[in-house]
Amino acid sequence: MSISGPAARRGRPPATSPRELELIALHLFTENGFDETTVEQIAAEAGVSSRTFFRYFESKAAVLWHDFDREVDALCAAFGHVDDDLPMMDAIRETVVSVNHYRAEDVAELRTRMHLIGSVPALQASAAPHYDAWERAVSAFAGERLRQPSGALYPLAIGRTTLAACRAAFDLWVERADADLTVYLDEALRALASGFGT
Amino acid sequence: MSISGPAARRGRPPATSPRELELIALHLFTENGFDETTVEQIAAEAGVSSRTFFRYFESKAAVLWHDFDREVDALCAAFGHVDDDLPMMDAIRETVVSVNHYRAEDVAELRTRMHLIGSVPALQASAAPHYDAWERAVSAFAGERLRQPSGALYPLAIGRTTLAACRAAFDLWVERADADLTVYLDEALRALASGFGT
DNA sequence: TACGTTATCGTCACTGACTGACGTAAACAA
DNA sequence: TTGTTTACGTCAGTCAGTGACGATAACGTA
Numbered sequence: 001m002s003i004s005g006p007a008a009r010r011g012r013p014p015a016t017s018p019r020e021l022e023l024i025a026l027h028l029f030t031e032n033g034f035d036e037t038t039v040e041q042i043a044a045e046a047g048v049s050s051r052t053f054f055r056y057f058e059s060k061a062a063v064l065w066h067d068f069d070r071e072v073d074a075l076c077a078a079f080g081h082v083d084d085d086l087p088m089m090d091a092i093r094e095t096v097v098s099v100n101h102y103r104a105e106d107v108a109e110l111r112t113r114m115h116l117i118g119s120v121p122a123l124q125a126s127a128a129p130h131y132d133a134w135e136r137a138v139s140a141f142a143g144e145r146l147r148q149p150s151g152a153l154y155p156l157a158i159g160r161t162t163l164a165a166c167r168a169a170f171d172l173w174v175e176r177a178d179a180d181l182t183v184y185l186d187e188a189l190r191a192l193a194s195g196f197g198t
Numbered sequence: 199m200s201i202s203g204p205a206a207r208r209g210r211p212p213a214t215s216p217r218e219l220e221l222i223a224l225h226l227f228t229e230n231g232f233d234e235t236t237v238e239q240i241a242a243e244a245g246v247s248s249r250t251f252f253r254y255f256e257s258k259a260a261v262l263w264h265d266f267d268r269e270v271d272a273l274c275a276a277f278g279h280v281d282d283d284l285p286m287m288d289a290i291r292e293t294v295v296s297v298n299h300y301r302a303e304d305v306a307e308l309r310t311r312m313h314l315i316g317s318v319p320a321l322q323a324s325a326a327p328h329y330d331a332w333e334r335a336v337s338a339f340a341g342e343r344l345r346q347p348s349g350a351l352y353p354l355a356i357g358r359t360t361l362a363a364c365r366a367a368f369d370l371w372v373e374r375a376d377a378d379l380t381v382y383l384d385e386a387l388r389a390l391a392s393g394f395g396t
Numbered sequence: 397t398a399c400g401t402t403a404t405c406g407t408c409a410c411t412g413a414c415t416g417a418c419g420t421a422a423a424c425a426a
Numbered sequence: 427t428t429g430t431t432t433a434c435g436t437c438a439g440t441c442a443g444t445g446a447c448g449a450t451a452a453c454g455t456a
Contacts, residue, residue: 011432012422038412049435054414089394121327128322142394151373157366157386158394164358172351188355195393196287196356209403210451236441247406252443398456405450413442421434426427 016046018056018066025063030112034061034120061126064113072133074099079141088145089193092138092162096189097182110181114174135159165192214244216254216264223261228310232259232318259324262311270331272297277339286343287391290336290360294387295380305379312372333357363390 024045028037039060043050057063078095086094102110117123136150139159143150150156169184222243226235237258241248255261276293284292300308315321334348337357341348348354367382 009432010424010430012420012434014433039414040412050413051415051436052434055433058414060413124326125323127326129319151370153366153370153382153386154389154394156369157363157389160362160366161359161390161394164362165355168351168355168358171354172349175349184351188351191352191355192359193393195391195395196352196359197393207403208401208453210405212404237443238441248442249407249444250405253404256443258442399454400456401452401454403450403452405448407448408446410444410446411442413440415438415440417437417439419434419436421432423430423432425430 015048015052016056018063020046021053021056022063022066026109026112026116029064029116029120034116034122059126061123064116064123065126065130067110067113068130069133071099072130072137075134075137076140079137082141088142088158089189091145092141092158093186093189093193095141096138096162096166097185100181100185102181111174111177114170118171118174131163135163138162161192162189165189213246213250214254216261218244219251219254220261220264224307224310224314227262227314227318232314232320257324259321262314262321263324263328265308265311266328267331269297270328270335273332273335274338277335280339286340287387289343290339290356291384291387291391293339294336294360294364295383298379298383300379308379309372309375312368316369316372329361333361336360359390360387363387 021042025037025042028042028045038050039053040050042060042063043053046053075095078099082091082095117127136159139150139155142158143152143155146152146154148155150159165188166185169181169188173179173181173184219240223235223240226240226243236248237251238248240258240261241251244251273293276297280289280293315325334357337348337353340356341350341353344350344352346353348357363386364383367379367386371377371379371382
């Protein structure tokens with residue numbers, strides 16, 4: 001039996017890590033552009049072959065979605081501890097905002113990553129499965145609250161429109177740099193819950 | 199001077215047409231799957247080389263977005279003739295619904311195309327620029343109504359959430375086959391405008 | 397009929413993402 | 427030392443997509 005921590009591992013030790021590849025890729029993408037950067041360059045920078053890169057990530061673009069996917073996990077977890085008395089759309093807004101508090105030292109990286117995702121067509125194209133998981137987290141919660149299957153019209157629409165509103169907030173936050181991300185998210189989700197009524 | 203119609207053309211006549219390639223592709227995709235179908239097969243079926251395919255469409259996936267892009271044009275045009283007295287979200291709903299009336303003989307093809315788009319990852323990945331244009335059409339209208347730039351938070355969020363709600367309606371319409379597409383769209387957009395309140 | 401113009405097509409060579417098969421390297425365990 | 431485990435490298439291959447360039451097939455004009 002092994003305690004948690006760097007337990008004794010068996011085989012050949014990894015020559016790199018997902019995190020290292022992510023940082024190298026982020027640097028090269030911002031420096032030279034996504035399309036102009038080859039997987040071979042990223043791998044070489046990490047001292048591995050391009051074949052190894054594809055053992056860590058299933059595509060060149062996937063390297064930028066690592067953190068986003070972890071946020072989806074956090075979102076699912078946060079929906080588990082929601083006050084039952086809170087109205088549904090308020091609960092969604094507060095939960096989404098709560099998992100989007102970032103430490104000051106992480107904001108710069110988040111910004112560059114989201115700027116890339118928002119501006120490079122090849123990266124926008126890679127978004128679908130990740131967005132889908134995020135939406136499903138919200139749809140599942142909405143489905144429970146409404147006592148409907150998560151694939152019914154209301155839960156499905158709530159999941160998708162919630163992400164859509166958040167993406168609008170994200171984009172403005174990346175473009176301007178004048179306020180905290182959570183301020184934008186809160187405003188966008190309040191607008192959604194009000195039906196965009198004036 | 200030439201009257202309208204099949205005017206005398208100068209060079210070598212085209213060996214195929216976008217429409218022919220679209221129908222062939224749609225057939226092969228549904229028959230053998232999108233990933234299993236090569237561009238060369240589509241081109242061969244039309245009697246041209248694969249190089250010619252890429253002169254008609256900028257990617258293998260683009261062949262399925264032809265009609266969707268035309269709907270975007272229709273949407274923009276329809277927003278030009280909206281009663282100024284109609285409340286904004288009602289105007290958006292009625293406009294979107296109005297451009298989604300399809301002739302009975304076109305419904306089957308629409309369904310297969312949307313089923314492919316909704317189920318094949320590679321096709322979902324190709325959606326971004328097309329969805330973007332659709333969203334911008336709505337954002338532009340919302341921007342005018344709210345006297346804000348279309349890139350401001352409300353117009354942007356309205357454009358994106360409107361598409362998100364419509365996509366939920368589309369998916370359910372494709373999955374079930376029990377009612378007209380416009381019924382689903384109307385319900386989804388009413389839900390959006392009400393803030394999903396019960 | 398011959399020749400130039402024009403628009404489209406085919407061929408070829410090439411880049412780069414991604415995959416499967418297979419052998420190798422580096423760690424630990426018995 | 428030998429075996430097991432895990433990760434890695436190499437190689438060959440498929441396929442999407444691009445640029446360059448020459449070949450075709452229509453028309454117009456002399």
